[in-house]
Amino acid sequence: MKQPFTPRPNSNRKFVGGYRPKIDAWEKARGKVEYVDDITLAKRFPGMLYAKVLRSPHAHARIKTIDVSRAQKLAGVISVMTYKDPEFTSLRPTNAGWTDGVDTVSYDGKMWNQFNDRRVLGDYACWVTDEVGAVVAAESEAIADEAIRLIDVQWEVLPFVLDPLEAMKPGAPLVHPEMTPNNVLPPEKMGGDDVFLNKGDVDADFAKAEVIVDGTSVHHNATQASLDNWCCLVDWTDEKFTLYSNSFEADQTRMHISQMLDLPLHKVAVISSYVGGQFGRGDTGEQPFFLFTAILSKKTGRPVKFKHTRRESFHDSRQPSIYYGKVGAKKDGTITSLYFKSIGNTGAYADHSIFALKFAPMEISEVSFAHIPNVKLESYAVYTNKLPACMMRGVGNSQFNLIFGHMVDLLAERLDMDPIDLCIKNFGHEWETLPDKSLTQVLKIGAQKIGWSKKRNKPGQGPFFEKTKKRGVGFSLHPAWHAEWQEVRRGRIPISITLNPDGTVILDAPTVETGTGSNTCNVLGCAESLSFLGVTPEKIHWNHVVNTDTSLKDCVQTDSAVSYLQSEVIATVVEEIRREVLERAEPVLKAKPKDMDIVDGRIFVRKKPDQGISLKDLLFQGDLVPIVVTRNRLVNAEKTGVPYFANFAEVEVDTDTGKVDVLHLVVINDCGTVMFASGAEAQQVGGQVMGLGETLTEEIIYDEVTGVPLNFNFIDYKIPTMADMPDIDPILLEIWQGAGEYGACGIGEGTLTCTPRAIMNAIYNAIGVRINDIPIKPEKVLRALGKV
Amino acid sequence: MPTSSKGTKKTVAKPSSHIKIKINGCWHNFEPERDITPTMTLSYLLREKLGYTGLKVSCDEGGCGACTVILDGKAILSCMMLAVAANGHEILTIEGLEKNDPVVEAFAEQCEPGYGTALQCGICTPGFVMSTKALLNENPIPTMAEVKEALSGHICRCGCYAGIAQAVTHASEKIARKGDVS
The missing domain is CATH 3.10.20.30 (Beta-grasp domain)
Structure with a gap:
């Protein structure tokens, strides 16, 4: 029997932290929710055309000549445009990583402004599938596809490189020679130098350290695989530009379009509704296809829809990284030096590579390694002719945790120490002394749930099950470094609440609902704050469509932080609502606001509780104008440390077949405050599909000879199904507390950061041989066991 | 037309x-x-x-x-x-189901502690609901192994399989209570 989480003592929340369905659960279960592909059905947009883009069949090539005459003659083709058209040559080069989603930025304020390596439509392709050369608008998708096939291109096929280590060698094919002479992305201001952190002196410390361990880990191109393939419709038939899409950043997309196409912001409307899964795909959405779809709409004078096929939606991926780690320690387990070096396969475009390779590890180090005197971090992001790497759920963290959890396990074994004790002894955060309360609780509770002391073997020394199978347990741990003060970069967060005369509420807390459940968090936060007026979640309507013409600025689903950020501002807005209710009651109850109180929707004079009026009776007097309060403010920025999270795994490895079965996963997240328990547990349980998938089964496979990716489909790119998933125990904790009304922390990304390393350490515990590159498929296990 | x-x-x-x-x-x-x-x-x-x-x-x-x-x-x-x-x-199609269809209700209502919800982004949900309908029509009280077998052709990238399995069990119970296997 599973147990509900235990709330912090005396928290006394009415709605926040509850177990309940998502607010959109009925609509979703009935198939009534409309995603962008549904909203943009042809019958809703008379005259609509379909766009397709030419895609490179080569890993690295340049167009020598292009002839579109056969395509133009095909019946049903309305327009064929090429990279030579002035509409495209006039556009500035760009990238698809303007921001990490926390803030809205202009062209010049792009996070990785140095790497403008993408043309909206150019003549140069640097991976198989790259959008290049020509676009078509036609009466149907099939005609558009056929037209693309009729385009005659003479390619200058260039040598290509897939492996980052090969790409770093002198003489390797250069992917973006205009950016870098050796495929390594040059240092820039946001990520810093190649050695981007150098505290103390690791070399001197390694020379005298009592114990040293080192090792490597390799993470791969897992992909987000949202079922809702990229799709957009642009209507730019008039002065006004309207975009419907499944971008999860409406305001930033509006800025992107305005800046790239030189349109004033009030002439650009960006509309997003429900999105069928996001997981970081497409970075922050500054995708060239929005722009070429728009240009086709303007050219043809008709609305144009562009959507990816499933194959084309293998468009973004996790940043694959090779990490080397080295740790120096005293015999008592005190870590004195840490060194990590990474080489990241950036793929064809830079986008957010540096975020994964430098930005995230820097933040992790600052909070978790604050008590370790010598820390050095070094990283190289390398262009290759592979699928671009970008943001994916837990960006940079998953890769870093793979080496971090490896070093912990290695060092603990060398010291003959429990790795849990090793973590408690060394890691915490910069604003407090060790041991860290959150870290300690996360590990102790996780250990208890998995049966750590009972199930943990000497590596490979446990008994056999069913003759050939061995079992083991492992864990990995990580800080939620983005908690709290990182969110300062978001700037002001706007919220509007309309209190209707009948006591119902319209909540304008815009965010593109990608499935995270933050909409339910907002409604619960709103009901909590307004409960003195008798408001319950059922009396609140949350607007699910974000339309930049009519909505406030949307709060973007990054850092999993929308779950509490908007609720913090809602609490401020509600103070204003309370003030206005009392002002309206003043002439009716003939009392000063300071002498009145409101309980359960009844306003009364404190000293004469009988002298009162219900909210509805009060608001139904006079003009029936709802109370509307709109406010925006910065989020709290006090330093209160960070919470921790961890995953524990129990595995069974068949030493004959090499197959790894995960028997049990325990997912522990310290949330600060649980905003919506069912939603948070859904994130904890759900994240394991992605985490387990990238550890054991998911992998993009290339033909090394041609550079062609071979499995851009759901048959061969193996995502775990219900039959593949083990029993999962989600554990929510409220140990750490941040600033503000709730002091919460997003957890969605953190649910899977530790999954791969926890499973890998468990495999080692089972078979006594380490496998440090994922995915761990049976052949790797057999090879490690010396059986192949 | x-x-x-x-x-x-x-x-x-x-x-x-x-x-x-x-x-x-x-x-x-x-x-x-x-x-x-x-x-x-x-x-x-x-x-x-x-x-x-x-x-x-x-x-x-x-x-x-x-x-x-x-x-x-x-x-x-x-x-x-x-x-x-x-x-x-x-x-x-899912549009043909009653508003209070027991399978739809069970998917919407799942919030039992420890399993998460049966849906997050919701894009895979209609598919799961329809397969569950078909399963329970044939096999009103399936074992968990039978549920996994019947639904393993579906991908839920949000990963709500545990919640979905609970929803199927609850739908089965609802149908039994209604005595209705329509």
């Missing part, structure tokens, strides 16, 4: 070039080429031509289960069937 007639009596049909498909209780007549081309998939017909957007097309090659509908009582992948092949058959 297609015409509908509710409760059409079974008569000796004249040889006709029309394609007739019963969708959510109504027979629809389609004219070949004009309404249905030889290569048109059933999912395309249902979504793009008729507006049944509850079913989703994600992979378009039978790899994800999002396009699942019920054909003559069995769950099928509508992206893997040609529209013409549905001639004479009976299709149920």
Whole structure:
């Protein structure tokens, strides 16, 4: 029997932290929710055309000549445009990583402004599938596809490189020679130098350290695989530009379009509704296809829809990284030096590579390694002719945790120490002394749930099950470094609440609902704050469509932080609502606001509780104008440390077949405050599909000879199904507390950061041989066991 | 465009070039080429031509289960069937379910501690709901192994499999209570 989480003592929340369905659960279960592909059905947009883009069949090539005459003659083709058209040559080069989603930025304020390596439509392709050369608008998708096939291109096929280590060698094919002479992305201001952190002196410390361990880990191109393939419709038939899409950043997309196409912001409307899964795909959405779809709409004078096929939606991926780690320690387990070096396969475009390779590890180090005197971090992001790497759920963290959890396990074994004790002894955060309360609780509770002391073997020394199978347990741990003060970069967060005369509420807390459940968090936060007026979640309507013409600025689903950020501002807005209710009651109850109180929707004079009026009776007097309060403010920025999270795994490895079965996963997240328990547990349980998938089964496979990716489909790119998933125990904790009304922390990304390393350490515990590159498929296990 | 007639009596049909498909209780007549081309998939017909957007097309090659509908009582992948092949058959899409359908209710209501919800982004949900309908029609009290087998053709990238399994169990209980296996 599973147990509900235990709330912090005396928290006394009415709605926040509850177990309940998502607010959109009925609509979703009935198939009534409309995603962008549904909203943009042809019958809703008379005259609509379909766009397709030419895609490179080569890993690295340049167009020598292009002839579109056969395509133009095909019946049903309305327009064929090429990279030579002035509409495209006039556009500035760009990238698809303007921001990490926390803030809205202009062209010049792009996070990785140095790497403008993408043309909206150019003549140069640097991976198989790259959008290049020509676009078509036609009466149907099939005609558009056929037209693309009729385009005659003479390619200058260039040598290509897939492996980052090969790409770093002198003489390797250069992917973006205009950016870098050796495929390594040059240092820039946001990520810093190649050695981007150098505290103390690791070399001197390694020379005298009592114990040293080192090792490597390799993470791969897992992909987000949202079922809702990229799709957009642009209507730019008039002065006004309207975009419907499944971008999860409406305001930033509006800025992107305005800046790239030189349109004033009030002439650009960006509309997003429900999105069928996001997981970081497409970075922050500054995708060239929005722009070429728009240009086709303007050219043809008709609305144009562009959507990816499933194959084309293998468009973004996790940043694959090779990490080397080295740790120096005293015999008592005190870590004195840490060194990590990474080489990241950036793929064809830079986008957010540096975020994964430098930005995230820097933040992790600052909070978790604050008590370790010598820390050095070094990283190289390398262009290759592979699928671009970008943001994916837990960006940079998953890769870093793979080496971090490896070093912990290695060092603990060398010291003959429990790795849990090793973590408690060394890691915490910069604003407090060790041991860290959150870290300690996360590990102790996780250990208890998995049966750590009972199930943990000497590596490979446990008994056999069913003759050939061995079992083991492992864990990995990580800080939620983005908690709290990182969110300062978001700037002001706007919220509007309309209190209707009948006591119902319209909540304008815009965010593109990608499935995270933050909409339910907002409604619960709103009901909590307004409960003195008798408001319950059922009396609140949350607007699910974000339309930049009519909505406030949307709060973007990054850092999993929308779950509490908007609720913090809602609490401020509600103070204003309370003030206005009392002002309206003043002439009716003939009392000063300071002498009145409101309980359960009844306003009364404190000293004469009988002298009162219900909210509805009060608001139904006079003009029936709802109370509307709109406010925006910065989020709290006090330093209160960070919470921790961890995953524990129990595995069974068949030493004959090499197959790894995960028997049990325990997912522990310290949330600060649980905003919506069912939603948070859904994130904890759900994240394991992605985490387990990238550890054991998911992998993009290339033909090394041609550079062609071979499995851009759901048959061969193996995502775990219900039959593949083990029993999962989600554990929510409220140990750490941040600033503000709730002091919460997003957890969605953190649910899977530790999954791969926890499973890998468990495999080692089972078979006594380490496998440090994922995915761990049976052949790797057999090879490690010396059986192949 | 297609015409509908509710409760059409079974008569000796004249040889006709029309394609007739019963969708959510109504027979629809389609004219070949004009309404249905030889290569048109059933999912395309249902979504793009008729507006049944509850079913989703994600992979378009039978790899994800999002396009699942019920054909003559069995769950099928509508992206893997040609529209013409549905001639004479009976299709149920999620739009054809009652508002208080026990499976729909169970998927919506799941919030039991320890399992998470049965849906997050919701794009795979109609497919799971339809496969669950078909499963429970045939096997009203399935074991967990049978549930996993029946639903393992579906991908939920949000990963709500544990919540979905609970929802199937609860739907089964609801149906048993209603004594209704419609």
